[in-house]
Amino acid sequence: MKDNTKLTVAGRPHQRPAHPVNTPVERASTYLFPTYDDYVEGAKSISYGRLGTPTHRALEEAVTALEGGFETRLAPSGLQACTASLLAFVEAGDHVLMVDTAYDPTRKFCDRFLKRFGVETTFYDPLAGEEEIAALMRPNTKVVFAESPGSLTFEVQDLPAIARAAHAGGARLVVDNTWSGGYFTKPLALGADVSIQAATKYLVGHADALVGTITSTDERTAQKIFHALLQLGSNVSADDAYLALRGMRTLSARLERHQENANELVKWLKKRDEVERILHPGQKTCPGHTVWKRDFTGASGLFGVVLRPAPLPALKAFFNAFKLFGIGFSWGGFESLVLPVKPENYRTATEWREDGPVLRFHAGLEDIEDLKIDLERAFMALAAAQK
Numbered sequence: 001m002k003d004n005t006k007l008t009v010a011g012r013p014h015q016r017p018a019h020p021v022n023t024p025v026e027r028a029s030t031y032l033f034p035t036y037d038d039y040v041e042g043a044k045s046i047s048y049g050r051l052g053t054p055t056h057r058a059l060e061e062a063v064t065a066l067e068g069g070f071e072t073r074l075a076p077s078g079l080q081a082c083t084a085s086l087l088a089f090v091e092a093g094d095h096v097l098m099v100d101t102a103y104d105p106t107r108k109f110c111d112r113f114l115k116r117f118g119v120e121t122t123f124y125d126p127l128a129g130e131e132e133i134a135a136l137m138r139p140n141t142k143v144v145f146a147e148s149p150g151s152l153t154f155e156v157q158d159l160p161a162i163a164r165a166a167h168a169g170g171a172r173l174v175v176d177n178t179w180s181g182g183y184f185t186k187p188l189a190l191g192a193d194v195s196i197q198a199a200t201k202y203l204v205g206h207a208d209a210l211v212g213t214i215t216s217t218d219e220r221t222a223q224k225i226f227h228a229l230l231q232l233g234s235n236v237s238a239d240d241a242y243l244a245l246r247g248m249r250t251l252s253a254r255l256e257r258h259q260e261n262a263n264e265l266v267k268w269l270k271k272r273d274e275v276e277r278i279l280h281p282g283q284k285t286c287p288g289h290t291v292w293k294r295d296f297t298g299a300s301g302l303f304g305v306v307l308r309p310a311p312l313p314a315l316k317a318f319f320n321a322f323k324l325f326g327i328g329f330s331w332g333g334f335e336s337l338v339l340p341v342k343p344e345n346y347r348t349a350t351e352w353r354e355d356g357p358v359l360r361f362h363a364g365l366e367d368i369e370d371l372k373i374d375l376e377r378a379f380m381a382l383a384a385a386q387k
């Protein structure tokens with residue numbers, strides 16, 4: 001089945017002659033077993049709310065189908081999907097290779113939390129190939145963590161090359177696949193052992209719930225993820241699992257539109273004198289563009305822009321002029337967003353050399369002409385503030 005079909009059929013209820021089209025919300029902590037034998041047998045499937053209700057199972061099934069994996073488990077946030085996937089594979093004395101362009105809280109979890117438990121982290125260049133990763137591997141390296149494209153600056157990573165080096169050294173490759181929504185690329189097919197999504201973004205798609213997904217490529221990996229989440233006491237509310245499942249039904253239509261709007265905005269922005277550089281994997285100037293062309297079938301709505309240097313009051317006027325683009329964290333919802341970001345604060349293995357302010361845009365589902373008018377208004381405010 002193709003993705004568009006998987007997204008409409010996976011995780012739907014089949015057990016009754018007549019049933020709702022989508023799996024409904026089943027809220028439960030306690031499940032009751034009619035008999036002793038049912039209790040002993042039942043404990044292997046649906047047994048207790050924290051271990052998942054049929055709503056959770058349905059979302060897991062749909063994500064597994066989308067990512068092309070063996071099994072998916074849910075986490076209460078995208079960040080916990082990242083941290084649990086690290087905790088699942090390391091113990092005191094181990095070493096982690098973390099991409100330098102990872103989402104900052106993922107970086108901090110290594111630097112601050114894992115460090116306290118005797119796990120060391122080396123940050124690596126997102127453009128590192130097989131040889132560079134092989135050179136950084138140590139006998140105790142258990143996880144190579146990738147995020148492609150990278151947070152804030154959108155470098156695309158060569159996952160097959162990184163997977164070869166990780167596996168040769170006995171480590172697992174874990175990939176944060178949030179940007180593609182699991183739709184535009186398949187890290188597991190490219191050699192990764194685990195593909196993570198902050199379902200909070202495109203799967204939920206409406207900026208109203210937080211969920212993480214962790215999809216493993218084989219049973220041994222899946223068992224380790226399951227036990228990490230179990231021992232951490234992780235729980236996702238059935239309502240939030242349902243919202244993510246519901247969002248997935250329209251994922252492909254939304255992502256195609258996010259892509260279209262982002263591409264139009266990029267074209268428009270490239271013509272502006274105020275713009276120094278576009279950070280978007282679809283652009284030839286974006287590091288890793290050829291890898292993106294090889295490994296991705298498209299691009300989502302999140303990208304960056306480097307402006308020519310401008311004084312802070314002018315930048316403030318620029319942000320304050322927007323009426324449609326909201327200033328807000330997160331992304332992947334139906335709405336357009338713009339955020340000032342500082343890549344130089346979140347990297348140690350590589351250097352950020354641009355002088356101008358960096359903006360992160362999320363292209364929402366609004367009419368593109370309205371979005372361009374909003375941008376024009378902001379650029380006019382930027383110019384007026386510098387006169």
Ligand SMILES: Cc1ncc(COP(=O)(O)O)c(C=O)c1O
Nearest residue numbers: 077078079103178198200210330
């Ligand atoms: C790439 C990436 N991974 C993980 C996360 C964390 O997701 P959540 O906010 O659901 O914890 C984010 C959030 O912005 C993200 O951008």
